[in-house]
Amino acid sequence: MRGLQPDATTRASATRVSEAPVLRIANRHVSALVCLPDAERGYYRGTRFDWGGVVRDLRSRGHRYVSEWQPRHDPLRHDGLTGPADEFTQIGYERARPGQEFLKIGVGTLRKFSDHPYDRFRLYEIVDPGIWETTAERDRVGFRHRLLTDEYGYDYRKTLRLTDAPGLRIEYTLKNLGPAPLMGHVYNHNFFTPDRMATGPDTSIHFPFRPEGTWREAYDSVALTPDGVAFSRPLNPGESVFMGDLHGQDPATPGYGFSLRNLRTGAGVRASGSGQLSHMVFWACPTAACLEPYIPFRVFPGETGVWHIDYELLV
Template sequence: MYYLKNDRLKVEIQEPGTFYKGSRFDWTGFISQITLDGNIEYCVPERLEEGEGTGGLGFCNEFGIDSPIGYDAIEVGELFPKVGVGLLKKDEDAAYDFFRTYEVSPIEVKINKEANSITFETTNASPKGYGYHLIKEVAIVDNRLIIDYRLTNVGKYPIHTNEYSHNFIGINNEFIGEHYQLKMPRMKNIEVEVGSISSSHDQLTWPSTPDGDFYAHIDWEVKNGTYNWDVFHDKIGAGVREISEFEPSKIALWGRNHVVCPEVFIDIKLKPNEVKSWKRVYEFYQDKEV
């Protein structure tokens, strides 16, 4: 376990391959708890029921949820790279399924811890010639959490994948309901595919606690708004907003009775030796007037 701490934030980061050993989420920079001002906690598990879900917790990211590197180019029994996880074995002649548990040959990770940041570095390549080098830095500055990514294609072939952070948010473990508000100033339209979500202009709410999953696709206006999304609990008087500046390729929203997860995706296309860098920035806050 690693900790980053300043006067405002305390961030708990799991050591790769210890707490989480699954085949879905990036093992590096797996953030299991964030505490603001010593009294507001933000991170909850994907599922409360033991044995359910895919092991997500807190602010954890995933590469290639629907575009895994090299998967379609290999045969059953061969290996493909999952960024931040390792080499996964293709176990059937079927489309990749992020819900499925694949056999993992784990990556090796170099870790450099400093006072207000921690850096994870890893290189991985499959026998078929697909490879990457990832450097991820997790840092805190005042009440902001900043995650820097630098991904290099070190393989023989172009790679096309994507990345997002799942953001399993439940403020002080309060269930989703009338006191939660999710503001999305760049939202043009929302298409709710599962469950029920109330929307008015750029604000989403839940009149009552959901009795199952909710999921939605969101149409996005890139140039409007100073933040991407803002989750606020009006009874606790605390929230978190994402202020990342890259152009999203897709926006989704998932949740259950105990958790709300705004998901901002970035598209990644790299020829051999090409590099892509991007940054995710989160701002945690309390409203002193509540």
């Protein structure tokens, strides 16, 4: 796989969505289109999110839970993807000098181009993309990403499996093969769009805890409730809301959970995950409302980290 250059946006973005390789998996209740990592034709080729396990379409019982939420698809845009999308925070960026490499798990080693702070919204040059392998069965697909450099090494495995709930389960293992510890946070952005929900009063969000946090601005469109988030009006084109420190009153609560539902059609998602929840980020625009649970990880050389996320598809 060839590395991407930061100035390659115009050429690479010309690839049509229909040309991006995908696998279709299904069981009795759920069907999904899962994108395959591909440096030339892949649906997502940005450097923010893990390339493995991007879901382009997810359907069950006449409802659609994942769809395009942006007006135009750009495979090199930092958030040019759909469905459950994992991001590992950068490793080694702060101590690297300009021109040296740092690590993004699920992407590869990237080149630091300046002394500016890391910017997840820009495209970095991929120096070492690692090796991707994909395996598939009727109702599941597995991704394996291996990378080994003088400083970093890992064997990262991620399996998406459709369940009879109906739902989707994502299982992760991260084995450290290198000399340096792998430490940071991992979260799933959860770009779910139940029946192409328009973000507003028909958007229902609930937590199994009393939420607290600070809004980035004094919004007139959204507020915390005793057990969730509520919108008082639809979001306008170009408008967004953000809370970067969403949490419960008890910081020691293991695992996490939330539900997102389109009240107009009844379709929604109930998510739960393993691991110790650090905090959540909440971001919404007119076409998506995303809960992003941050989980810390610390995997020392020779050790393996294991975690999972369960999504129940609601009607």
